[in-house]
Amino acid sequence: MMIRLLVFVFLTVTHHKAEARYRSSNHPPADHGCGVNDWKRFRHSCYYISDEVKNIDDAMAECQEQGGALVSIESPIENYWIAEKLNRLSKVDNRFFWTSGFTAADKIKDNTYFWVWGDYKEVGYTNWAPGEPNDKGYVCLAVNRWNGKWSDEKCQEKFNVVCEKKLDQ
Numbered sequence: 001m002m003i004r005l006l007v008f009v010f011l012t013v014t015h016h017k018a019e020a021r022y023r024s025s026n027h028p029p030a031d032h033g034c035g036v037n038d039w040k041r042f043r044h045s046c047y048y049i050s051d052e053v054k055n056i057d058d059a060m061a062e063c064q065e066q067g068g069a070l071v072s073i074e075s076p077i078e079n080y081w082i083a084e085k086l087n088r089l090s091k092v093d094n095r096f097f098w099t100s101g102f103t104a105a106d107k108i109k110d111n112t113y114f115w116v117w118g119d120y121k122e123v124g125y126t127n128w129a130p131g132e133p134n135d136k137g138y139v140c141l142a143v144n145r146w147n148g149k150w151s152d153e154k155c156q157e158k159f160n161v162v163c164e165k166k167l168d169q
Contacts, residue, residue: 033167035067042081046165047071049085049097053158056140059098060118063163070100071164072117073143079127082162083148096151096159101141103133103152115141126150 034046041047048066050059056070063069073079086097100118115123115133123141129149133139140155143162153159 034165039066039165040085041167042078044167045078046167047082047085048161048163048165049089050161050163051089053094053160054098055158056098056102056155059159059161060100062161066163066165068163068165070098070118071162072100072119072121073125073127075125076127079125079143079148082143083145086143086145086148086162089145094160095144095146096142096153096157097145097162098159099141099143099150099162101150102155103137103139105138113137 034041039046039048046068048063048068050062052062054062060070071082073082101115101123102118103113104116104120106112106114113136115126117123127148127150129144129147129151132150133152135152135154138155139152142151142153142157142159143149144151145160
């Protein structure tokens, strides 16, 4: 329990320091460059969180229609920021939100599965909930809005969506 508290404090302090550096370095306002429809900027990406539930195929289509893609969470600070935004939502009853993560089969290694993002980059940073991942075969990666932990879920399930647009760096 103490380790979790220390990790949370570390991530919180790191997040606030990063935000302070970001604001003090003459960067544009937080949502600059993200366009319309409730997109929010964090570092070099814009994020959109839907209030509609969709299966993974419809979730991907929604993000593409919005000019982005399902989110790929590549760091603890990004995971923390997204979880914080998800946890503040009042009008959403669903516990999970889709990301672009899914399992891919390694045909060379007897069809063993490994995790990749929607752009087929292998997942590096992870934040699995205890006992996860626990499903077999082709499954998709969802984020728990209450704690930011990850879960593997059947892709036909209907969850809310987190979209991401990468900005030019």
